[in-house]
Amino acid sequence: MALSPIIEEFIEKSPLTVMAQALISRMLDKETLNQWFDENASGQYTRDLLFSTIFDLMLSVVCKQKQSVCEAYRHSEEEINVSLTAVYNKLIGISTETSANLVKTIAEKCAVIIKNLNGERPELLEGFRIKMLDGNCIEKTHHRLEVLRNQSPGPLPGKSLVVFSPSLGLVIDVFPCEDGHAQERSLMPKVLRTVEKDDLWIADRNFCTINTMLSIADSHAFFLIRQHKQTPYEEIDQLKYVGKSESGKVYEQNIVISDSEGHSIEARRIVVKLKSSTRNGDTELTILTNLPKETVNAKRIAFLYRKRWTIETSFQHLEKNLNSEINALGYPKAALFGFCMALVASNLFEVIYGSLRGLYGHEEIDENFSTYYATSEMASIHPGMMIIVPDSDWDSLCKMQEVDFIIFILKCADKINLHTYRKNKRGPKKPPPKKINQGEPHVSTYKLLLERKKKSMTAH
Numbered sequence: 337m338a339l340s341p342i343i344e345e346f347i348e349k350s351p352l353t354v355m356a357q358a359l360i361s362r363m364l365d366k367e368t369l370n371q372w373f374d375e376n377a378s379g380q381y382t383r384d385l386l387f388s389t390i391f392d393l394m395l396s397v398v399c400k401q402k403q404s405v406c407e408a409y410r411h412s413e414e415e416i417n418v419s420l421t422a423v424y425n426k427l428i429g430i431s432t433e434t435s436a437n438l439v440k441t442i443a444e445k446c447a448v449i450i451k452n453l454n455g456e457r458p459e460l461l462e463g464f465r466i467k468m469l470d471g472n473c474i475e476k477t478h479h480r481l482e483v484l485r486n487q488s489p490g491p492l493p494g495k496s497l498v499v500f501s502p503s504l505g506l507v508i509d510v511f512p513c514e515d516g517h518a519q520e521r522s523l524m525p526k527v528l529r530t531v532e533k534d535d536l537w538i539a540d541r542n543f544c545t546i547n548t549m550l551s552i553a554d555s556h557a558f559f560l561i562r563q564h565k566q567t568p569y570e571e572i573d574q575l576k577y578v579g580k581s582e583s584g585k586v587y588e589q590n591i592v593i594s595d596s597e598g599h600s601i602e603a604r605r606i607v608v609k610l611k612s613s614t615r616n617g618d619t620e621l622t623i624l625t626n627l628p629k630e631t632v633n634a635k636r637i638a639f640l641y642r643k644r645w646t647i648e649t650s651f652q653h654l655e656k657n658l659n660s661e662i663n664a665l666g667y668p669k670a671a672l673f674g675f676c677m678a679l680v681a682s683n684l685f686e687v688i689y690g691s692l693r694g695l696y697g698h699e700e701i702d703e704n705f706s707t708y709y710a711t712s713e714m715a716s717i718h719p720g721m722m723i724i725v726p727d728s729d730w731d732s733l734c735k736m737q738e739v740d741f742i743i744f745i746l747k748c749a750d751k752i753n754l755h756t757y758r759k760n761k762r763g764p765k766k767p768p769p770k771k772i773n774q775g776e777p778h779v780s781t782y783k784l785l786l787e788r789k790k791k792s793m794t795a796h
Contacts, residue, residue: 343729351748353717359684361730363445377434385418385426398659398678400715428667432512435676443508446683452742455690457503457698464536468500468647471520474671475661492516493671497523500647505686507679514668531555538644546595553601553626563622569593581638584610588634606634657711691749706759
């Protein structure tokens with residue numbers, strides 16, 4: 337299918353940006369979004385303001401093309417044809433269930449494309465579907481709401497539990513909560529309803545409860561969770577040394593985990609005596625799991641838990657590359673919708689990285705490709721591209737057959753010069769120098785540089 341010379345020029349100069357918009361046009365077209373919203377958002381009407389309009393506004397903000405919802409609205413005011421107040425009213429009415437379902441729906445579409453592009457990473461443990469679970473608390477917002485104006489503490493608009501697939505690189509599920517003070521464990525019943533046979537759930541000690549572990553085991557699935565110091569267990573045998581890992585010496589013992597109603601399972605307790613303490617000062621790492629000993633040895637379990645940092649890295653990319661926490665949105669539903677929109681954008685970008693993994697291998701892309709440089713380029717070029725490239729090109733990409741669209745994405749990926757986006761790798765971190773406190777609230781950088789220059793000249 338022939339595309340206009342203009343888009344062909346953009347494919348040559350910034351294939352990443354074209355790929356991003358092609359995915360948006362195909363998976364997030366207005367008609368599909370509005371239909372999806374009508375089917376999934378019961379009790380929310382779209383008579384005057386379509387969901388696709390709100391979606392486009394928020395996407396431009398989370399992708400850092402616009403600094404705020406207000407700025408995005410000003411640039412599209414004539415097309416929207418409703419007041420800014422109506423836009424904010426719509427945002428604060430989008431339910432957390434709608435936001436969560438949006439992330440899950442788009443993730444499923446992204447997963448299909450990544451698999452067709454051969455962009456999956458190898459599973460960390462063959463025969464198991466690994467899911468990493470972690471919590472995210474949205475940072476404090478401005479005090480714009482009337483109920484917040486006389487409050488000195490930072491207002492928290494909500495938190496979420498996020499489920500990450502390391503093989504796909506996607507956030508495949510999210511469980512938002514409007515109460516910023518809610519305990520992460522209180523959200524676990526919703527998560528446990530999604531557990532499937534042969535899942536392997538990897539999580540931190542915040543999620544180490546008897547109910548969580550027993551529920552996962554009852555679903556014929558597996559857990560690998562760092563032990564909370566208050567989690568009770570019964571020893572079957574003594575702790576035995578089984579070898580060394582990259583982190584330290586590894587010990588193992590068999591235990592029984594029971595609840596107050598008499599339900600119990602046999603499990604394994606893995607203790608890693610660390611070579612160096614964690615940032616919290618811990619010298620040992622204790623992991624509980626029901627993975628079979630015949631299939632997975634203790635050193636492999638220690639390795640798998642270390643890979644839990646994959647989801648932490650994903651959060652760091654989210655914070656650095658996208659506007660995932662819009663602190664001007666004080667209402668919880670609006671703030672959580674903004675966070676979920678950032679997850680959607682992150683998943684779309686992951687399709688691009690998946691296409692590159694399919695072409696060049698996951699080691700090359702994961703170790704050397706900078707997501708920061710990629711997202712910065714897309715944010716700067718996308719607005720101009722959308723002015724110049726005719727809508728008919730994006731409509732054509734939206735209507736392509738699946739196989740033709742995959743070929744188009746691969747064509748764009750093949751045009752990418754990896755050297756342009758190579759990470760600048762830094763050496764090992766040095767301990768920070770001791771701070772000099774002279775009792776002054778501020779210092780003059782100019783004077784400090786001048787003083788250093790004088791000392792250097794004196795020394796020579």
